[in-house]
Amino acid sequence: MKVVNLLAVVEAEKCKGCRTCERVCPVLAIKVVNRKAVVDAARCRGCAACEQRCPDYAITMAKRDEPVVVAVSTEGLDYAQVVDLCRRARLHPEQIVCYCTATRAEEVAAAILRGARSPEEVSFMTGARTGCKVECIQPILRLLEAAGVTPAPPKGGWQWYGRTPTVWEIPEGVKQKYTGRGFYFDEDIKLLNRVIEAPLQGGSDS
Amino acid sequence: MRPPIPPIPPRKSQYGIDPSLVKKRVCELPGMTSVLLKDLFPDLPEVIYPGGEGVAAVRRATEEALRKVDMSRIKPEHSVNILASHHGFTLLGGEPYAEMLKTIKDVVEARTGCKNIRLRAGVGLRFRETEEYIKRFGLDEYFHGKAAGVAPIDEGIPIETEIGTLYGIKKVYDADWIIHAHNSDVREVHFHRQVDRAVKPFGMSYARIETRSTYHQNLGPRAANFTARAIFDSPFVQSKFAFACFLMVAPNGIMGVDADNDLYALNDRVTYLGCRYYGKMMTLFGEIDECIVALDFPCPVVYVFSAGVIYANFAGANTDLYDLDNPLPGYTWYTEAFYGKRGRPLLDDVPPLNPAIKMCVHNYAWTGYPSAFFSEHIPTVVVGWEQAELFNRDPQNLNYMKHAVVAETTEAAMEFAYKVTGTRKVLIFDGAIGGINLSEPLAEFLLKKAPAVSERVENELLPKWLRQRGVDLSHLKQ
Numbered sequence A: 001m002k003v004v005n006l007l008a009v010v011e012a013e014k015c016k017g018c019r020t021c022e023r024v025c026p027v028l029a030i031k032v033v034n035r036k037a038v039v040d041a042a043r044c045r046g047c048a049a050c051e052q053r054c055p056d057y058a059i060t061m062a063k064r065d066e067p068v069v070v071a072v073s074t075e076g077l078d079y080a081q082v083v084d085l086c087r088r089a090r091l092h093p094e095q096i097v098c099y100c101t102a103t104r105a106e107e108v109a110a111a112i113l114r115g116a117r118s119p120e121e122v123s124f125m126t127g128a129r130t131g132c133k134v135e136c137i138q139p140i141l142r143l144l145e146a147a148g149v150t151p152a153p154p155k156g157g158w159q160w161y162g163r164t165p166t167v168w169e170i171p172e173g174v175k176q177k178y179t180g181r182g183f184y185f186d187e188d189i190k191l192l193n194r195v196i197e198a199p200l201q202g203g204s205d206s
Numbered sequence B: 001m002r003p004p005i006p007p008i009p010p011r012k013s014q015y016g017i018d019p020s021l022v023k024k025r026v027c028e029l030p031g032m033t034s035v036l037l038k039d040l041f042p043d044l045p046e047v048i049y050p051g052g053e054g055v056a057a058v059r060r061a062t063e064e065a066l067r068k069v070d071m072s073r074i075k076p077e078h079s080v081n082i083l084a085s086h087h088g089f090t091l092l093g094g095e096p097y098a099e100m101l102k103t104i105k106d107v108v109e110a111r112t113g114c115k116n117i118r119l120r121a122g123v124g125l126r127f128r129e130t131e132e133y134i135k136r137f138g139l140d141e142y143f144h145g146k147a148a149g150v151a152p153i154d155e156g157i158p159i160e161t162e163i164g165t166l167y168g169i170k171k172v173y174d175a176d177w178i179i180h181a182h183n184s185d186v187r188e189v190h191f192h193r194q195v196d197r198a199v200k201p202f203g204m205s206y207a208r209i210e211t212r213s214t215y216h217q218n219l220g221p222r223a224a225n226f227t228a229r230a231i232f233d234s235p236f237v238q239s240k241f242a243f244a245c246f247l248m249v250a251p252n253g254i255m256g257v258d259a260d261n262d263l264y265a266l267n268d269r270v271t272y273l274g275c276r277y278y279g280k281m282m283t284l285f286g287e288i289d290e291c292i293v294a295l296d297f298p299c300p301v302v303y304v305f306s307a308g309v310i311y312a313n314f315a316g317a318n319t320d321l322y323d324l325d326n327p328l329p330g331y332t333w334y335t336e337a338f339y340g341k342r343g344r345p346l347l348d349d350v351p352p353l354n355p356a357i358k359m360c361v362h363n364y365a366w367t368g369y370p371s372a373f374f375s376e377h378i379p380t381v382v383v384g385w386e387q388a389e390l391f392n393r394d395p396q397n398l399n400y401m402k403h404a405v406v407a408e409t410t411e412a413a414m415e416f417a418y419k420v421t422g423t424r425k426v427l428i429f430d431g432a433i434g435g436i437n438l439s440e441p442l443a444e445f446l447l448k449k450a451p452a453v454s455e456r457v458e459n460e461l462l463p464k465w466l467r468q469r470g471v472d473l474s475h476l477k478q
Helices: A020-024 A049-053 A079-088 A105-113 A119-126 A137-146 A172-177 A185-197 B056-066 B086-090 B095-112 B129-136 B209-218 B223-232 B263-286 B333-337 B372-377 B385-392 B410-421 B440-468 B473-477
Strands: A002-010 A030-033 A036-039 A059-070 A096-098 B032-036 B079-085 B116-122 B147-150 B156-161 B164-169 B177-183 B241-250 B253-260 B291-300 B357-366 B380-383 B404-407 B426-429 B435-439
Touching (some): A020 A030, A049 A059, A079 A105, A079 A137, A105 A119, A105 A137, A119 A137, B079 B086, B079 B095, B086 B129, B095 B116, B095 B177, B095 B241, B129 B147, B164 B209, B164 B223, B209 B223, B241 B263, B263 B440, B380 B385, B404 B410
Parallel strands (some): B079 B116, B116 B147, B177 B241
Antiparallel strands (some): A002 A059, A030 A036, B156 B164, B241 B253, B426 B435
């Protein structure tokens, strides 16, 4: 869940149409049209990626008059399916996957079960990956993959490139090679497995 | 008791309130004093900075360290990227690190005849932070317009590693050679646990979001540190790596500069020094039984400094952050992730945030790092509505003020903290150089505890910490 209280605003006279904003927007809310960036206010999740990377300082973040709450509820879904999807992605359903918005794995799973087919759609629906824009791409990709979805990165974009290895996939040879250097691969696998199997606490999403 | 040490002044930045709004520093309040780190731990090293020579000492140390480095593969017609990270600019005001970067450029140019030398400065989660430092320290001019801040959402490139494909920032690697210009300051020991500290930027400030998310979400709290090694060891990075040059930092200042063509040799030295010197400070802070924490430094909440220790480390100082047999400190992102919907950890053995912290007075700290976990679990008073509003406009901190209260002045915030907590022990994270600003009762407490901590670290903890990391002390001495 995220309360979207900011909106990207383009100063047209400063914009040179370089498309950097387009390439970094995690929800595809900004596009260059006729050599000027244009924001789709209804899609913008206020993450400021465009504002932070615009080489011409042509974008500012304005406070919205009416904040928009974006959230995907698990209500109405078969919660067993939510749990199953999270665990196939090797995540606990209540595990936080986006530290900025405190989005839990179950909400991303719910978005996927409700039809999200890409990280961009997940971010648009849940607000995840619209805070720091950095740390939560992998659990989102893992959950999509666990649901049998193979998304393609936005064409020409820099939003994301691919899923990367998890600790369960580290080759045994690598573990052996670096034993004694403090990486504790197998011990961390045990820890993460315990988390995945931990009981649900339940309670409200807030 | 000594008077307080002048704290690092507020700094103009888009991530913090205007410096004019910081009306009072916590160390200026009645009852505050300072302790010199050398009075706590007399065996801390002598430092070259701060000192009478200023940054000239850093320049000389850099030139000296680079004499032993082989630069013969860099040819006049080549291009070189000096890789920097934001963190260095937060150390002792930033001038020492900026001076080291300038000196590396000068020495490489003089030794190799190469003129195409660029600066690529990576960031954490504040994508324009190094742009600000490049301007502040005149690095753009110094590098003839070839200094650029790079961010993890910039265009990337795949890097094939022995654990699979990871991703780096394209601009970091767009030269024939790269020079890894970093520092040994411990900073995020809750994440890196002093494992491959010297290698970490390859998996972090030089890396794309996919790689950084691998570190913080895919591998686990200790195995995560393999991410950087995987990238650094890749044939691609090895084909470009020229050498590393590090500002060597202790809690009390800059010890010197170290450089090496062998990053792992340098890494072992960094591990030893980090465990020994910062390990003592961290262990001493872990002895504190109760206190009010005051944040008063131009950095995000987690990164404010006291004696080289950041608030995020103190928030986990109730466990031994260096003991790798402890899987989770009280604060890391893995720990935060493992809190369920009722606000309790999913596993019983997840340690809490340091219960010694009775209240946090947020006098001055920046946005740009997700910090709501702290205000949610530690009673927090933010000074000034402007600062509160800044956090409410930060996409990474929209929940921070949900759990914090606002006081109009520093004095009012501290009075509230004294009344509510009942303690007079105050630890100030304001970057005081060479010492700690704190209240008198806490100063007395730390001075009393330090000798026993020093002995325990030397005789019991340090040998264990080095053993866990595979660092052979006898080899290091050679």
